[in-house]
Amino acid sequence: MPTTIHTAPGRRLVFGTRGSLLARTQTDHVRALLAARMPDWELPTELIRTEGDELQTVTRPEVVWPHLGIGVFTRQLEDALAQGVIDVAVHSLKDLPTRCPDGLVLAAIPRRAVCWDLLVFADDPGPVEGWARREWIVGTSSIRREAFLKRHYPHWRTLPIRGNVDTRLSKLKGGVCAALCLAAAGLERLGWWSPSQPSQLDTPNGRFFVRPFGNEDGLLPAPGQGALAIQMRAEDARVPILHELLNDPVTAAAIAAERACLEALGGGCRVPIGAWGRPASSPHRLALDGMVLSPDGQHCIDAGTTGALTDPGLLGQAVGQRLIEQGARILLGEAGA
The missing domain is CATH 3.40.190.10 (Periplasmic binding protein-like II)
Structure with missing residues (x-):
């Protein structure tokens, strides 16, 4: 793969996407949002095949399940981004690990769709x-x-x-x-x-x-469900431009709280954890509910509270800690987390 790194502002951004209809639709959605604000920019796409795509054709569960972990649908996109093959990767945010690889950042999180x-x-x-x-x-x-x-x-x-x-x-x-x-x-x-x-x-x-x-x-969405993540190289000078044009601050705060809760629990995208962040009834406040289920559905614990909209990470950690105090890690241990 080429390793050219684009560090100067330019009017050409190569978007990377998986080949599925939904992945291409989501990438085209983000491209359309950007094109509406920057009509003179060139926004081509590059198809990237991920490990998750390769596993779609494998029929034996005992072969598939060990591989369906964190990053299975995002890792090859992130590699292409880091190597300069693409400039922007659009992900379903719930598929992303809670921490970006070194050298990459979440440039923007657009307004969330229905999360249920x-x-x-x-x-x-x-x-x-x-x-x-x-x-x-x-x-x-x-x-x-x-x-x-x-x-x-x-x-x-x-x-x-x-x-x-x-x-x-x-x-x-x-x-x-x-x-x-x-x-x-x-x-x-x-x-x-x-x-x-x-x-x-x-x-x-x-x-x-x-x-x-x-x-x-009684079913909370997966952390980040319904949101898209726009990922770029940290050193790309166009990161602030995309952040200003595409980032929705309320959605980004809600997602940050949900992912902080997930991280506090030590979970990934394949664990029975739900989290739902949204604006609270009080101004400048964010509400967050979290839940953890046992794999057999026999046990469910939940917790929720509100926090400052400006510090969603602290809110997520607080809800995660409340779940832990009620025995969340025992239930997650049953799920193999």
Whole structure:
């Protein structure tokens, strides 16, 4: 790979992206935001294949699971960024480790999309009141979502399903499972789902039925879920420009609190931890709720408080410490964290 490092301001920024439809859509979203403010800039894209992409085609779980750890969908993008192959990497923030590699920084975090999860059905599931009598198989590769479903719907079974969003929906359509648990943000960015019509999902492969899951259901999002991370080389002089144009301060503060909580717990992206940061009712305050589930769903601990909007890291550490005092590390030990 070439190792040219661009340190001077310029009007050409090479964006790196994974090849999936969602990854390209998210990168194009950020490029469009920047192009609207800097119409004379050249913003080409470079496709980067990650370890996570390579594993999508492996069918044996015993081969896949040991590799699905922190950075599996981001490491090759970060390598390309550090080596000067690309100038900007756009990530789903929940996939990023809590600390950037040396020489790289988060230049901006744009405004967050919907951060909740959706239960997606190929057929109309009927009223929620009747779900207790159903014996469904639900596809998910998220330990957090699996633990939640085991806790609230112990009669359901979960099935690990990997692949890009469109691949998973094709498997659902094909009858591999009765439902999928997916993040709302990706489906919203693809233009397939909208909070204004939360019960339906319209895709190129047809219409699906949807039931959102959120805080009122007892499921907090993964730390950083629904947010995008714009990563650059720390020495690139254009970092302040992208920060000024693209960073949303409230979203960035909420994400910082969630990731500080995650770091305090010593967890990664494959542990049953939920965290939700948002503006508090009082001015200049940030609220944060956190939760930790046991893998079997039998136990759940939660904590929440508010803190200064200007110090989200301290707020995240405080919530993480409250969870630890209630036994979070015991539950995370059960999850292999």
